[in-house]
Amino acid sequence: MSFAIGQRWLSHADSELGLGIIVELDGRRVSVHFPAVEEERTYATENAPLTRVKLREGDVLHTRDGRKLQVLAIHEEQELLIYEVAGEGQRELLAELDMDDHIDLATPRQRLLASQYDSHAAFALRMATAQHIHRLQQSGLRGLLGTRTALLPHQLYVANEVGKRHAPRVLLADEVGLGKTIEAGMILHRQLLSGDSRRVLIMVPESLQFQWLVEMRRRFNLNFALFDESRLSESDDGGNPFEDEQLVLCSTSLFLDANARALALDAEWDMLIVDEVHRLAWSQVEVSEDFRFLQDMAEQVPGLLLLTATPEQVGQEAHFARLALLDPERFHDFTAFEEEESQYKRWSSLMDALDRGEDVQGLPSDIDPEAPSERQIAALLDRYGTGRVLFRNARASVGGFPTREMLPHPLPMVENPVYQNLYPDLHVDTELWLQEDPRVAWLVSQLKSLRPQKVLVICATADTALALESYLQLRAGIRSAAFHEQLSLVERDRAAAYFAEQEQGAQALICSEIGGEGRNFQFAQHLILFDLPEHPDQLEQRIGRLDRIGQRDRIFIHVPYIEGSAQETLMRWYHEGIDLFRSSCSAGDMILNQFRSALDEQLRQQNDRFDELLQETARFTTDTRKELSEGRDKLLERSSCNTEQGLSLGEAIGEIEDPERLGSFLEQLCDVTGVEHEEHSKNSSVLRRGEQELLEIFPEVPEDGCTVTVSRDQALQREDWIFLGWEHPWMENAMSTVLGSALGQASVGAMSLKGVPGGSRLYELLFTVSLSAPRALGLQRYLPLAPQRILLDANGRDLSKLLTHERLNERVEKIPRGTVSKVVRQLREEIETRIDDAEQHFASELESRQALAAESYSEQLDEEIARLSSLRKVNPSIRHEEIENLKLRKEAGLAALSTARATLQGVRLVITR
Ligand SMILES: Nc1ncnc2c1ncn2[C@@H]1O[C@H](COP(=O)(O)OP(=O)(O)OP(=O)(O)O)[C@@H](O)[C@H]1O
Structure with a gap:
């Protein structure tokens, strides 16, 4: 020295x-x-x-x-x-x-040279952590693991397709109750974990705020901050309050206020999610303030998820306007869009032929005839079909839903002509109406006879719901709650919770139309449609409250009506014309448009042309359904779900989640770092903070401990347990804390090795790849940070294959501390040389991985550029700069990829005995 x-x-x-x-x-x-x-x-x-x-x-x-x-x-x-x-x-x-x-001492080299080493268990934990992180990243399933959701193929397919896109912009339009919120949650989770998105705004109708908040928290561990007017007026430093939080949830109605709109537009977001988007009114004559706001946001925010179960509820043009928000390049001309629809059948059969591997004629000139058939199909769907932004799964193709039974309840006519109306209560004094309308007395007796079963009652207006509920409660002694727009948010959630309560809860929940959208009431089997809505899609929404995922039993739809009234007319038109009570229909808006005036005439006063109307409607419905099922719906089915892929995604998730592997890693984590753990039952354990933790990996574990499970199935049954899956924030934090700390960076030990003279040295080194690139480029997916291990002898020979990390772990033993520092001092030069060798080795290996990454990145962007260039030929609004921008992005990405570096994560020196 x-x-x-x-x-x-x-x-x-x-x-x-x-x-x-x-x-x-x-x-x-x-x-x-x-x-x-x-x-x-x-x-x-x-x-x-x-x-x-x-x-x-x-x-x-x-x-x-x-x-x-x-x-x-x-x-x-x-x-x-x-x-x-x-x-x-x-x-x-x-x-x-x-x-x-x-x-x-920040690097493994420094720590080893300074004899600052840790146990072999710590080194092994570091290695295991790096490998798990890589395994998860490489699985391509990032974001889909560890969510408290059942593995449903149609959802997994959508979440995977959309979640892997950079700044995805889509319309999630699955039919009611198929789990759009869950799909959006999965996409979002995936985007957040991949780093593609950080700042997210969710806009939902006021009545759904709490439901979203809860779903995001309990299923995805995402804690959104709820913003209302008062939250908007308080900002820590006088800045934009939206900037104080990363994840913001608020009611669409918040943006009725111009200041709120300005603040939201002023804040930077990576993703915007809008639920029940059909409610933001659009029409050719008048675009509402809130739709205009959506347009402004859509222009500004890169990621956009719009949700609606009934995309055409307010007409085709409004549907088109929303598609145009998502993909203005593709959807720029409504007339062309309508024309395209007439060609869907043709493209659909062309795709079928491609599927069958046939030589097809009539492929459009901008589709590469040499490309593999799945690429041709994707391009056809995108450019000529329903586009790549629309996802709509149908109940019929998802399957597994219980049957619906429609129970009409005719009631005698009342003398007063007001009762001829669809909604007589709007025309009579409430007190009188409660006494006169036979549906009220019927409701009381029906509820009594159904006791104690839960019943959801839906009517069109808040006033009706209010009157009915107080009548049931006060005069008929029926435990009920009301749910309507005149209640505050808290009151509404309280009412829904009271209804959900099994033992002591309300038997009936009386909702206005707002209870008919988005809410989850699948624990009930009886739905009373006290009156009927004027749009078929609204009826579909109402039925969807019960007929949704999670509904295990048959559902009963009760429809009371006054004989000879408009109520009967509408009921029969829905029932005999469209068969809407028993099966869902995606052509509701089209059918209504076709017969609106004839139906209005019959609703005013039924006449002898009614039967004809029913027959015509039924015929039109059958034809339209057939037409759609061969054209549009078939294309949608093709682009929205590939059940086989959905199923294999589910299997792959199951394999990668593997509760056994996760359980033993959790044990390893706790053992090395000093967190106390105790088995609770298979796949679950109780965690408690340790007295002498080497690293704080689970700072959130409460004082008195908590029960965690590593199994998704168990997590779905035990909502009170924490699902500590691979992607739970605690687990993510634990893994990054281990790799970010010095724990296990250096280790020294001894072992006997047959045929190898005592005093020989082995160097085990672990490398990971780090890439610093703007996250907007989304490069991580092209260059996964795979850890690399190498085992060298004193002369630099590579023995990695001869002696695995696991074998070394089993056989390596401790050496006394004093001896280690002496040995390290003597070997200083050799240690440095071996580390240098390994660093060089990985630097060159990284080069070839970078080349591969650059290749697939270029391929992806070239495809984007080709798409835009092709669309530009038919859409003059695509600017030349947009294509140039993509080219620039490609260059920037390639440049950033070349900056990746290999980092030494850990080094272990083993001396043979
Ligand atoms: N994968 C899943 N695992 C467990 N529960 C699920 C899953 N998907 C959906 N659900 C449950 O099914 C119900 C319907 O889901 P969700 O509310 O997302 O449907 P939706 O398509 O948004 O419905 P709507 O059209 O009514 O708005 C909810 O209670 C939801 O929690």
């Missing part, structure tokens, strides 16, 4: 002392001052437990004044080191004396 005054050394016997400075030398003794603890120690120069601290190029130097600077070059002057570092905008020279006294 050669000492000089002013050099920085570290005591490997006592690293708590921090970084020392040699202050005195007298030949046989060396004195070191440790400023961090204000102590001075004197050692014999021969065997001082000291390690010289020498940073290397690329290391980070911590200065006394708290800066972290990268070392660019190292110079030596009179045995003292001078570091050339990257200062602010310029190079700076720093003497080693300027280094921070509280040393944090």
Whole structure:
């Protein structure tokens, strides 16, 4: 050891002392001052437990004044080191004396050379963590793991297709109750975990705010901040309150206020999600304020998910307007769009032929005839079919829904002609109406006879719901609750919760139309349609409250009506004309448009043309359904779900989640870091904070512990347990804490190895890849950060295949601390050389991986560029700059890919006995 005054050394016997400075030398003794603890120690120069601290190029130097600077070059002057570092905008020279006294040895190399090593278990944990992170990343299922949801193929397909897109823009239009909220949650989860999105705004009707908040939290561990007017008026620093939170949920009605709109537009978002988007009114004559706001947001926010079960509820043009928000390049001309629809059947049969591997005629000229058939089909769907932005799964193709039974309840006519109306209660004094309308008395007796079964009652207006509920409650002694727009949000949620309560809850929930959208009431089997809505899609929405995922039993739809009234007319038109009570229909708007005036005439006064209307409607419905099922719906089915793929995604998720593997990793994590754990039952355990934790991996574990499960099935049954899946924030945090810490970065041990002389050295090294690129480029998916392990002997021979990491783990033993520092000191040069070798080896391997990544990245962008160029031929609004932008993006991505670096994560030195 050669000492000089002013050099920085570290005591490997006592690293708590921090970084020392040699202050005195007298030949046989060396004195070191440790400023961090204000102590001075004197050692014999021969065997001082000291390690010289020498940073290397690329290391980070911590200065006394708290800066972290990268070392660019190292110079030596009179045995003292001078570091050339990257200062602010310029190079700076720093003497080693300027280094921070509280040393944090940041690299495995530094730690090994300073004999700052950890147990083999810690090294193995580090290795396992890096490998799991990579396994999860590489699975292509990021974001779909660890959510508290059943693995339903149609949802997985959509979530996977959309979630992997960069800044996805889609309309999720599955029929009612198929789980659009869950699909949106999965897509969002995936985007958040991949880093593609960070700032997200969800806009939902006021009545659905709480439901969304809860679903996001309990199924995806996403904590959204609920914003209302009062939250908007308080900002920490007078800035934009939307900027205070990353995940914001609010009611669409918040944006009736111009200031709220301005603030939302002013904030930066990565993704916007809008539920029940058909409610934002659009018409050719008048675009509502809130739709205009949506247009402004859509132009600004890269990711956009619009949700509606009834996309055509307010007409084809409004549907088109929403598609245009998502993909203005593709949907720019409504007339052309209508014309396209007439060609759907043709394209559908062309795709079928491609599927069958036939040689097809009539492929459009912009579709590459040489491309593989699945690429041709995707391009056809996108450019000529329903587009790549629309996803609509149908109940019929998803399957598994219970049957619906329609029970009409005719009631005698009342003398007063008002009762001929669809909604007589709007025309009579409430008190009188409650007494006169036979449906009220019928409702009371029906509820009594259905007791104790839960019954959802839906009527058109809040006033009707209010009157009925108080009547049932006060005069008929029926436990009920009301749910309508005149109640506050809290009151509404309280009512829904009261209804959901099994034992003590309300038997009936009386809702206005707002209870007919989005809400989950599948625990009930009886639906009473106290009156009927005027649009078939609204009826579909109402029935969808019960007939949705999670409904296990047959559902009964009761329809009371006054004989001879408009109520009967409408009921028969829905029932006999469209068969809507028993099966869902995606052509509701089209059918209504076709017969609107004839139906209105019959609703005013039924006449002898009614039977004809019923027959015509039935015929039209059958024809339209057939037409759609061969054209549009078939295309939609093709683009919205591939059940086979959905099923195999589910299987792949099951395999990767593997509760057994997760359970043993959790045990390893807890054992090494010192978190207490105790088995609760198969796949579940109780976690408690340890008294002496080496690392704080689970800071959120409460004082008195918590029960966690590693199984998705168990998590679905036990909502009170934490589903500690691979992607749970605790698990993600634990894994990144392990890799971000020094734990397990260096380890030293001994083992006997047959045929290998004692005193031989083995170096086991682990590398990961780091890439610093703007996240908007979405490059991570092209260059997964695969960890690489290599095992070298003292001469640099690669023994990785001969001796696996697992075998080494089993056989390696501890060496006494004193011996380690002696050995490390002697081997200093060899250690450095082997690490250098391995670094070079991985740098060149990384190069080939970068080349592969660049290839697939280019391919993807070239396809985008080709798509846009082809669309530009038919859509003049696509600007040349948009194509140029994509080209620039491609260049930027390729440049960023080339900056990837291999990082040494851990090194283990093993000496043979
Ligand atoms: N994968 C799943 N696992 C468990 N529960 C699910 C799953 N998908 C949906 N559900 C449940 O099914 C119900 C319907 O889901 P969701 O509310 O997302 O449907 P939706 O398509 O948005 O319905 P609507 O058209 O009525 O708005 C909800 O109670 C939801 O929690």
